[in-house]
Amino acid sequence: MTPRDASDENSSRWSDLDRPPLNGAALRKGLVRDGGHAGLYCDIEVVQRTGSTNADLVARAVAGDADEGAVLVAEEQTAGRGRLDRQWTAPARSGLFFSVLLKPGDVPVSRWGWLPLLTGVAVATGLARSAGVDTALKWPNDLLVTVGGEERKAGGILAERAGDDAVVIGVGINVTLREDELPVPQAASLALAGAVATDRDPLLRAVLRSLEHWYDKWRAAGGDPVESGLQETYAAGCATLGRVVRAELPGDRSVTGEAVAIDGDGRLVLATEDGVQEPVGAGDIVHLRPA
Template identity: 45%
Template sequence: MTRPVPLDADVLRKRLVNDGPYSALNVVTVTGSTNTDLVAAATAGEPDRTVLIAEEQQAGRGRMQRTWVSPRSYGLHVSVLLRPVVVAQSALSWIPLLAGVALAETVRETTNIEATLKWPNDLLLGPGRRKSAGILAEGVTTLDGMAVVLGVGVNVHHSTDDLPSGAGGLPATSLAAEGASAVDRQEFAIRLLHAFAEVEDQWRSDAGAVAETGVLDRYRALCVTLDQDVRVELGGAESLRGVAKDVDEQGRLVVRGLDGVRTAISAGDVVHLRPDDR
């Protein structure tokens, strides 16, 4: 396994701020959660496209209130503060899906690993479709209007023994565990943030449209939840079983239930069912 190398904040700022699309970038050695830190920064007036990266997170947060801890310099923990004022608030739910597109495409372009997405934004790697990353977006109401803090956590150099149990019934993996042990974590971060800026800028410049710009098609092409038999946990004891048929322009998963009725799901924990689960 490649020995983890600390990130160089000066190089990252040159590539992503001075010569790139972001307004500010900071790297910290350890924090509880980069998302929590940027939520506070948003209320304090930090500008659009501010980036925070941590070498180690001690209270990382994901969907469904899940938390985790990652060893120092093994993963990539990055959050971005966004103020897409030209986009309607109803379209902001697309931000984590945009990040999923950027992340999966970056893995495909920088490694030989098969990278796909489980709706809405879990990164799955390899033929075993193990989870290597999670994405969380949080809305923040500020004096300057609505902001969104997007957090991305990627398992990069973790060995199999370093990996926690996967959330939501998914086994966990990393880029290294899938064979990409020589990934340069800093270069990967730069490529990922440039890819996200590209797709987010396209989405923003078209006021949140996704069908006309091709962003929706890019997402659908990566989403292996489509055409799967699924169970969607909706909270409490409520669930929906059926076949995932589409992702619509609002980013919702459209499930054809066992009764044939199609339901658009905006939030829920999706389980891909195996034949013996049906």
């Protein structure tokens, strides 16, 4: 599906007055670098509707039509994806759905696996400041909030390679979804978690500025998660650590144990009942109970 510029839409954009459209021009003015302003972001495009911002930006990067710091934001995604090709759907203008193109060529590729975790830290810290919501991180890429004393998922992160030199980071955050709009009972939104602000323009600005801050620190440290403070900060905000979890691994294998650490490669380390510490680099994590 071809993206359509949000400015082309008519008054139907305002069909839900609680969900005004994003202001692409203001976002570009506030965040995009120019001759007198250094920064990560080279362009921010807001489209009314597309299939997947990640798929679109990966295609542009591979074709050489996008530079580092390109940001693509959609008011609505019709084919949004999470990890393991799960669908991510939400009403138009009810959340933040965007992708960012990064080219960390000065960082060893072996450390690029930290990028989705870095993005989680950036999103959580950005939302804490702008929305007043305590957002926890479920390893490796889920954003959790508390609604009525229950831990629920309000967002997720998807990282995809775009050729040999680039990574596209996609972020989806439910902002104003109401209870009757949730795709599954375990989902949530910032509004349901008691956010003090749900205006998406300042929320997006805060998250993108936080991402730029952490990305700059990580690159300046050559991708070293310790020197950049990323490993310590991620661990401090990770709701998975200290929990008994089940890791559902590729090949229909699963491991149950206490999540005891995030190692230097960004893997989750499980201490099993057999006394073995097993690092998990990919898989689905199910929180079973507190340790």
